[in-house]
Amino acid sequence: MKNPRIKMRVQDKDTRNSNFEEVALGYNLEEAKQEALRCLDCKNPRCIDACPVQVNIPAFIKLLLEERLDEAYYKIYDDNILPSICGRVCPQEKQCEGACVLGIKGESVSIGALERFLGDYALENNVFDKVDITENHIKIGIIGSGPAGLACAAGMRKMGYSVEIFEALHEFGGVLKYGIPDFRLPKQIVQTEIDRLKDMGVVFRKNIIIGKTITIDQLLREGYKALFIGSGAGLPSSLNIPGENFSGVYYANEFLTRVNLMKSRNFPMSPTPVKIGDNVAVVGGGNVAMDAARTAKRLGAKNVFIIYRRDQFSLPARLEEIDHALEEGIELRLLRNPVEFIGENYELKQVKVEMMKLGELDKSGRRSPIPTGEYEVYDLDSCIVSIGQSPNPLLNETTVGLDVNKWGCIVTNNYQTSIPGIFAGGDVVSGAATVILAMGAGKSASVEMDLYLKKKGIL
Amino acid sequence: MYQIIDKISLNKDVDLMVIHAPLVARNSLPGHFIILRVDEVGERIPLTIVEVADENVTIIYQKLGYSTKLLGTYNVGDELNDFVGPLGKPAHIRDSKHVLGVAGGVGAAPLLPQLKEYAKRGAKVDLVIGARNAEHIILIDQYKPFCENIYITTDDGSLGKKGFVTDVLMELYLTKTYDHVIAIGPLVMMKYVVQMNKERKIKTDVSLNPIMIDGTGMCGNCRVTINEKTFFACVDGPDFEGEGVNFDELIARQNYYKDEEHTCNLKLVKK
């Protein structure tokens, strides 16, 4: 192929499936520049429109080529405050890279890898936007410390607000910490980004569950002039089939939280255990399912397979993740749908699946799976159910007047909820989506909050 | 960090601790619980809030495995890494006039605030309390002021009647009736109390204690099957009507990590 991509170096597939080190190793400056050379600096760059936050891709690539790395980083930072993270986890093939003109005939520019290179460069060299903050002493509360909350906090803080983030768990970062595993997103990167916000003066408060520890009404009475809800989509969806509560059947949230947040993989040095056995099935086909499967492999499971009801082409996970999973020896059992867990003394032993075939296009634009009436049964030690998440109802159950739709997502109009002064964004509004969308929402919401406070004469 | 204000040993296996946690204290009601982590790598373990006074929260814990034993090595002035709550739904206080509390072992701790609440509302309250032996009967002095009758039973007969709480119930039901029963203790105990009461058409409220992680409805570790439907004990409970609970399944779930917890225990002993 003419003008091929510069491939990112990766850890060897037979070594990496037993460690939790990062798989993709990133570019060095030489590689980054070579890859940057491939960009055509298009007049009408299609890539920009396809990025949810419209990062000025050709501009940052040009600066990178000129080795003006600090400026290149700031160019991204204008639209995306977490380049190290988004460079790693964005579904680029569906966004920026998917639209790149080079992709029409050959391979698109590796925009994500370049973004990651600059993000990491900035973290390693302590390059960051040192804005002078003029304090306005107006208290703002942010609920949840995932990408939406972090982005909103950064935006508000820069405008001079006193910003406090309330987090239910004992660590900050939301899914970035408890969901996405280290081998895709090292936790040190997330921590460094959080520390930078701390340095900017954002106050982080852990172990506070809004709706339980303090209610939204109490916060408002205590002088918080506006609130942003970025509480994510943490409630696991269930299969609703017999045997789902047997021991050995996990929801991905539990499994990943044990391993990532509670560090079960270091058991017993870390006292929270995790147990999966030799034969592990993962139900689902998204990022969460791939992460669960690859994590199970790394914990030592011999056979890990993914059960998904459509075909390989329809898997919603990032392409890179699917490729890495296959390389690591994870098997796909496609066009199958679990119908029953079979156990002994309430402990999982087998799963029964129905074979599916593909029918007409459905609302999602994919061919819908149709049951065939034929079944297979597999022996299992554990099963990780990863078929989706919706927002946790805890906040709306404890807040009078906070409207949600029938999927439990908070209803907003330009980031404003049904309660004046309360804003929301990220997965809690959109349903489970992506890091970049959550981050973009948090950032845009900060602009709306500022406008609201000015209009109300509070500022 | 959350400072330990007071610590009292109730017996060789059970301690009472008072923790400074103003935010937890503020919205707490009977039936709520907390989740704590002793140190920076600690497990998240759930414990019932037994009492709240000003900015302090009282917990009572049985030194069962690694985390509760580690907690037991902490003393007044030490600090706990994490302490979050109040969690769960507050106990549903019924409109009953005559209530029987059944406590098994350290279950006497979570039962106390609930039963007290009934007494406060003017209900007549009796208590059946059981444990392995005399030493493990706890909190009797706290129950005495508001309980009309207290029936004690121990497995070895070292205090009260020899036998199980169900043996006492059997006798009690010959002469007495109650509007409803609240049973809190080991899962097996609750299972049999519910079974007995069902036969007599007496309602039983139970407090379930599955393994938990976040305590906010995120992980699903704490799920229990009640009347064929799934509930998350941390947000839908921990108190439920006992009749529909699938206790056998819950016991299996609670024991899932028994072997692992054992290795972990060894680590503490070695330290």
Ligand SMILES: Cc1cc2nc3c(=O)[nH]c(=O)nc-3n(C[C@H](O)[C@H](O)[C@H](O)COP(=O)(O)OP(=O)(O)OC[C@H]3O[C@@H](n4cnc5c(N)ncnc54)[C@H](O)[C@@H]3O)c2cc1C
């Ligand atoms: C395993 C996994 C893999 C993923 N992989 C990718 C990927 O590769 N690429 C990608 O783009 N996206 C991925 N996603 C999706 C992405 O992580 C989410 O879309 C994103 O994190 C949403 O951000 P958020 O800020 O809205 O919410 P979250 O990240 O969910 O953060 C919400 C935070 O709010 C806290 N909270 C909740 N309720 C309360 C309360 N009442 N009080 C206080 N705090 C509260 C939570 O504890 C949490 O920390 C993945 C998700 C998972 C689970």
Ligand SMILES: Cc1cc2nc3c(=O)[nH]c(=O)nc-3n(C[C@H](O)[C@H](O)[C@H](O)COP(=O)(O)OP(=O)(O)OC[C@H]3O[C@@H](n4cnc5c(N)ncnc54)[C@H](O)[C@@H]3O)c2cc1C
């Ligand atoms: C809502 C709730 C309220 C609780 N309130 C109290 C309380 O007020 N006082 C108190 O002493 N305990 C209470 N518990 C139980 C307490 O959380 C466990 O005893 C504790 O987590 C055990 O941790 P460990 O590491 O010391 O022992 P582990 O090593 O984890 O366990 C030791 C043994 O206990 C069993 N076990 C594990 N988890 C639980 C559990 N959740 N409940 C019962 N047995 C378990 C295991 O099967 C194992 O054999 C409560 C539990 C819940 C869910």
Ligand code: SF4
């Ligand atoms: S933020 Fe994501 S979509 Fe946008 S340019 Fe960066 S990698 Fe591409």
Ligand code: SF4
């Ligand atoms: S579409 Fe591709 S080639 Fe064109 S500017 Fe964007 S990255 Fe460069």
Ligand code: FES
């Ligand atoms: S403890 Fe995680 S959902 Fe209940």
